[in-house]
Amino acid sequence: MIDSLIEKIQEKKNPTVAGLDPKLDYLPEEMVKKAFDEYGETFKGAAEAIFEFNKTLIDALYDIVPAVKPQSAYYEMYGIDGIECLKKTINYAKEKGLYVILDAKRGDIGATSEAYAKAYLGKTDIGEKQEPAFDADSLTVNPYLGTDGVQPFVEQCLKFGKSIFALVKTSNKSSGEIQDLISGGKPIYEHMAELVKGWGMDNFGKYGYTQVGAVVGATYPEQAEVLRRVMPHTYFLVPGYGAQGGKAEDVAKSFNGDGLGAIVNASRSIMCAYKKNGGEVGQAARDEAIRMRDDIMSAVGAV
Numbered sequence: 001m002i003d004s005l006i007e008k009i010q011e012k013k014n015p016t017v018a019g020l021d022p023k024l025d026y027l028p029e030e031m032v033k034k035a036f037d038e039y040g041e042t043f044k045g046a047a048e049a050i051f052e053f054n055k056t057l058i059d060a061l062y063d064i065v066p067a068v069k070p071q072s073a074y075y076e077m078y079g080i081d082g083i084e085c086l087k088k089t090i091n092y093a094k095e096k097g098l099y100v101i102l103d104a105k106r107g108d109i110g111a112t113s114e115a116y117a118k119a120y121l122g123k124t125d126i127g128e129k130q131e132p133a134f135d136a137d138s139l140t141v142n143p144y145l146g147t148d149g150v151q152p153f154v155e156q157c158l159k160f161g162k163s164i165f166a167l168v169k170t171s172n173k174s175s176g177e178i179q180d181l182i183s184g185g186k187p188i189y190e191h192m193a194e195l196v197k198g199w200g201m202d203n204f205g206k207y208g209y210t211q212v213g214a215v216v217g218a219t220y221p222e223q224a225e226v227l228r229r230v231m232p233h234t235y236f237l238v239p240g241y242g243a244q245g246g247k248a249e250d251v252a253k254s255f256n257g258d259g260l261g262a263i264v265n266a267s268r269s270i271m272c273a274y275k276k277n278g279g280e281v282g283q284a285a286r287d288e289a290i291r292m293r294d295d296i297m298s299a300v301g302a303v
């Protein structure tokens with residue numbers, strides 16, 4: 001439920017999410033060496049090192065951030081061992097009370113989206129039984145296949161109390177190639193915003209937000225301002241703060257007047273803070289997460 005994310009944001013007074021996008025290069029050398037000494041230079045060794053890194057980050061952050069966002073690609077890279085590490089990371093974060101937004105940007109024709117939706121948010125049918133496979137709280141979804149590709153995710157959200165964030169205006173430099181094209185007098189991302197709004201219509205939570213959120217990049221503040229008006233009841237996931245250059249005053253455009261409405265992601269700037277600022281991984285990540293929280297809160301006002 002988006003309500004559960006909102007409550008965690010309010011409890012921590014922090015509208016930010018820490019991205020868990022772990023490349024081996026981001027890990028301290030001794031952490032990688034220890035795992036390689038035990039398991040060799042193998043996917044298993046890499047996955048063990050990454051889980052250790054994620055645990056260190058989660059332990060350092062869970063009492064100050066409401067959510068984490070593991071990016072699936074950084075785990076898929078290490079095959080089955082990487083996927084297992086992703087699942088262990090999801091479980092560990094949930095045990096620590098964090099809301100887990102799995103960033104896998106899924107989306108396909110309806111039938112295949114249904115399989116993705118069951119895999120990541122709902123439960124898989126096995127004979128008479130149903131088992132959760134990944135059991136994330138939320139999933140990023142690529143909605144550019146249209147309504148039939150998104151509806152199965154919405155159904156699983158309603159059935160199992162989950163949420164999704166659909167890509168509307170992405171943070172990357174080429175996002176305008178398609179998303180900014182004008183059609184029928186307005187940009188494609190605005191058409192997408194109207195669809196996202198419609199998909200969420202039937203399921204408002206108690207704080208007035210729907211289970212169908214939108215991804216709106218921190219790097220496009222003018223567009224965010226428009227999108228905030230088009231989708232007043234939609235929660236925004238705002239990536240692009242920090243490493244991609246988004247600033248607090250930029251992300252502030254994605255919030256509503258009540259200080260709710262958006263959660264801002266940073267991955268590299270938190271994970272790799274120890275490389276830039278010195279100190280150990282966990283403490284440096286915590287210091288950066290606190291700095292980011294205070295920076296954004298001062299631009300947004302109270303949560």
Ligand SMILES: O=C(O)c1cc(=O)[nH]c(=O)n1[C@@H]1O[C@H](COP(=O)(O)O)[C@@H](O)[C@H]1O
Binds near residue numbers: 240269
């Ligand atoms: O869906 C996302 O999270 C996402 C959408 C988008 O438009 N831009 C974007 O950067 N992301 C993700 O947000 C994270 C940004 O990471 P940093 O640039 O290291 O903070 C990565 O996991 C990206 O895959």
